[in-house]
Amino acid sequence: MVEDKHLIRNAVKGYIRKSHVLFAMKEYTKALQAAQEAQDVDTEKKHTREITEQIQKITVELYNQRAGESEEETLQRAMRDPEVASIMSDPVMQQILQQAQSEPGALQDHMKNPGIRAKIQKLVAAGIIKTR
Incomplete structure (x- = not known):
């Protein structure tokens, strides 16, 4: 059971890191997907604030990127x-x-x-x- 919690915690952190890397690469859609995967795996809700902030940051960039598009x-x-x-x-x-x-x-x-x-x-x- 302890190992399971450790693996889940590492998976959440891994998805968060992946989201940050993709964000830095300006792959906003993929970064959002990784953040949502982190949210899905974070069953204990220990990283909710960090994930929510990342999703908000990505959403703002997606909006800015698409603001001038038809x-x-x-x-x-x-x-x-x-x-x-x-x-x-x-x-x-x-x-x-x-x-x-x-x-x-x-x-x-x-x-x-x-x-x-x-x-x-x-x-x-x-x-x-x-x-x-």
């Missing part, structure tokens, strides 16, 4: 990411996105599915889905 430029940039391109070409995700445009509340129901939630979060991080 929707078309955002889509072009996002589609260069193979994972985003794969999600966007998935017929099920296309249907979910179309439904979300006509019924924004439906997206909340889809977020209950962990696989769909991960894909939607990826699209939000890429700037394709905008939140208010």
Whole structure:
């Protein structure tokens, strides 16, 4: 049991470090993903403040980076990411996105599915889905 806690603590710190490195490399989307992985692994919530601060810092940089982009430029940039391109070409995700445009509340129901939630979060991080 003690070893498990030690491994979890190291995993959390590892994801936090990975997020910091990716942030320094200006890989903000990947840095955000690493910070979110740290948040998922931090079951004891011992690193909540550090993770939250990192996520906020990344979010500000993502916003600043995309502030001058048109929707078309955002889509072009996002589609260069193979994972985003794969999600966007998935017929099920296309249907979910179309439904979300006509019924924004439906997206909340889809977020209950962990696989769909991960894909939607990826699209939000890429700037394709905008939140208010």
